Amino acid sequence: MRILGCSDICSIFTRKKKINTASESQLARCLSTLDLTALGIGSTLGVGVYVLAGSVSRDTAGPAVIISFAIAALASMIAGLCYAEFGARVPRAGSAYVYSYVTMGEFVAFLIGWTLILEYVIGSASVVRGLSTYVDALFNNSMRNAFKSAAHIDISHLSSYPDFFAFGVTILFSAALAFGAKESSLANNIFTVANLSVVIFVVIAGAFKADPANWNTHPPCTDEDCKQGKGGFAPYGIAGIISGAATCFYGFIGFDCVATTGEEARNPQKSIPIAIVASLSVVFLAYFGVSVVLTMVLPYYEQNPDAPFPHLFDKIGWEWAKWLVSLGAICGLCSSLLGAMYPLPRVIYAMASDGLIFKWMGKVNPRFHTPLMGTLSAGLLTGVLAAIFELNQLVNMMSIGTLLAYSIVAACVLILRYEESEVSEKKNDNTALTASSVLKLIINANKTTHATKLSARLVTSLVFLYFILCVCFTSLVARFTHDINNLEMWIIVPMIFLIISLVTVLFCIYLQPVSGTRLTFSVPLVPFLPALSILINVYLMMMLDIMTWVRFGVWMIVGLLIYFFYGVRHSDISVRKISMKSIRLDGRKNVDSPKFT
Structure with missing residues (x-):
């Protein structure tokens, strides 16, 4: 057995997937632009719309929460545009996994794919657990009491009882997804319409009770104790608006599931970009x-952070509206659950088809045209997690996977936009690399109009350097916010240096x-725009706890461990190379062997 050297390992890590966009997919192309838009809305507009606005307005931003949502929407739209370009460029199932496999290589692709599996599993489990909790609350926690008495769990870091309702709902939704994408899409459309209808009802009904004067109210507080801000439109200042935007950003997570439908969309090159932008x-x-x-009907400091809408209708005396809002929340959670579960088997299918994880998980059922075993196994894992875990400490893991995927996609956009042209100026690739020639290459002194292999490699290096600088800059901002606000020179000087470095690297890429x-x-x-997306995503990752x-x-x-002990040897690229090598060796043996008569 030959020992792999550094060059061999580097070759394995960077081997890239070739996409033949003309080839037919085994999955059924049955989803229209409207289906994809509804999927994006359903997976994004979940329970957050019933909770997030109230909690952020009361504790973080005040009425200026609308600005926080606008900033978060802008950041999400930039990431969405990057996904849209890749969805049009690489119309295949697997989303960021496939994009990174095409541009960055196999190792990065596996890391992203494995991260996405974590994101979707945790996201689905948290949504279905939230659905169970919400339904149970409507019936005075009768399910919780019954499950506790039947099978109490006394283990730390686990739920105090197995949530059989959450497990059953997960298996039901998994079966719906496994037995047909079109049928599950129809159910998602119904849930999404109901969810949007309730949101529209809340907006219209609340408008009759709205009072703009509530944007200029002041909470009862003293100079020594003013935890709820100083009142007015932005009671917590600019810092509160930015902090609120970081929280609101998570309310837009979910649109990336649209990009996983590349092999089931009828016209992915047009449908995916339109659906992403429209849903956001x-x-x-x-x-x-x-x-x-919410902020016009009630002052921000009177909001209920856990259930703002029922509290709102309580205050204005509309008891009947509580149940309508509850119905909308349940529909929103069901839609979010479908949206969270939908991309998981697609990512598993893509990775299994490429041989990076077990092949049987990606086998497409000939009758239903879906990865049946991958869907059901993913649903079983999600159901078990939802049944036995309290997911409060794991929700951030969903965010870290999403933000990392967003960053990689934005980086891939940059790298592909500057990849070697089909009509490239080959003479520049043979230039001797001296300090002078490298400087000329960095500033494009020769005014090269077509990307070469050398310029493409330079951009890849610059993108990597930009990513490292973003990590350094955002970690300082997240760690020393108080010192930066006080203009401490020991932190301001390195911050200025990093800002200049970031701008310089971007300008070099632009040239x-x-x-x-x-x-x-x-x-x-x-x-x-992709660079701004990377900076925002890395900053939000740095804000997560240790x-x-x-x-x-x-x-x-x-x-x-799975990749090194299974994926490296079973990767389709590796298998094809071994097969081609065997064919060449057999051919040589047949030519060189003596002929007997």
């Missing part, structure tokens, strides 16, 4: 509308020649 726009309008109504590939949809203002990173690290160690 609708979700922002919903968040904006409910935020305005490089771009690829001439024509796209049906492309991100505008490259490299600046235990989230520890749990994430444990999950990644498990994944790396």
